[in-house]
Amino acid sequence: MKNNARSTQTESKPFIENVYAIDGGNAYLVGSKCVHCGQIYFPSNHRCVECDSDAVEPVKFGVRGKLYSFTTSHMASANFPAPYTAGFIELEDGLRIFAPLRTKKNQVPDIGADVVLVIDELWRNGEIGVMGYAYEVQ
């Protein structure tokens, strides 16, 4: 490669390890699920608090859900300049989680809208793209 050639591949890393996965081109959240009662935990844990059992196993989930609430922050936070939009998602698996939202330009979401999991670059640390999950409003 010549010295002035630019690589189109930037280095990237997940914002936190083991909370999402890409499996055969499909994106999932990674949590744990109780073998006995089916309660899902995110992030993963080692014990089911519902039935007090340590029989929890990894689970891939969280592909689809409905928008439970949302807001646009006009204050920056540690990793996001203002404005940025995020919300609570009621996943079809039953869990409700917080996540950044992706909307089309000028789209104002409705509570109850269908959302789909995407893996995206959320912010940059110098040369490194920090990857994480978000939900795209359909």
Add this chain to the structure above:
Amino acid sequence: MRDVVVIGGGMTSFGKFPDRTPEDLGHEAVSAAIKDAGIRPKDVEMAVCGTVYGGWCIGQRILKNSGIADIEVLNVENACATGASAFREAWLRVATGQCDMALAAGVESMTTSPIAGKAIPPPADDIDGQLGLTVPMFFALQMRRHMHAYGTTPDQFAQVSVKNHHHGCLNPFSQYQKMLTVDEILNSRMICDPITLLQCCPNSDGAAAVILCSKQKAKRYTTQSMQVVGSVLSSGDYLHRWEDIAFSDMSHKAALAAYEQAGIEPGQIDVIELHDAFTVSEIMHYEDLGLCAKGEGGQFIASGRPNIGGAIPVNPSGGLLSKGHPLAATGVAQIVEVWRQLQGTAGKNQVHNPKTALTHVLGGYVSGLESGAASIHVFKK
């Protein structure tokens, strides 16, 4: 357990005082409480004090300049519920007979704290924090959900701020003493939509202290007293068990327990100081404290009932929104306010002839739980 009464209380004004140390603020509140109770410093047998950002041994530091040292001092922290937690512990020490007279105090200097003017970065393993969840964002999500689920309007949320700023004008200890209109509130700077700046409590400095005494011994000092008839402190349950983020299960459970201890129905409470960190908070707490039905918080503020002069005055002090919110002081300051209200010494914001009161705080965002702590106290004249 023995009957316990409050026999005195004192507080600083709340505001921004970057030239004042926590020791200085705390000393002012403690001295005022001692004077109000008509006791001598050496009558205080033990003390429970709290601060969130004010450093170690806060109790010892604020007591020493008021002539109190060489007694048992416990220091506590429960985020915004610190002051009420300190009060509850002091109450328990007297109720169980460990001592006859205890002091509870809370002090906060937010303008000289590590978070002054900046946000603390979230821990590296805090998923939601890293993904941008901040405290105002959490409340904005509750607010939008409340509007969706119950039809509460932006005007109704703003009316909470109108009411509390009006009450603040009548309270010389209030950080803000400025009347505001619904338009001014809705058009103030957007923080996290739909929360605007004038719908958020400010950063504040201040301190408050109360003196508790066994009911039997109190007669030696004063004819004025206010009895503690309910005391509850609870923690948040797991987030996955929280059905409706627009209804505080924690506050509701704590309220039910407090009313049962007191043998009182919500409708029999004459004056309330509750945790209005944001306008949405007060609307929600009308419901979870049982002042109105679930979802009817918007109608409740619109009815005028929680105004001074209304059927059940809420936050006659101006609340966190106007009076201010020095984190650890707030819970104790609420108790100082209802103490004055029940004794008839409140001043321009005096509620007509109250005989019972309730104070409520909720706070400390903890990832994975509804919230950190909730604490409710019920008082009878």
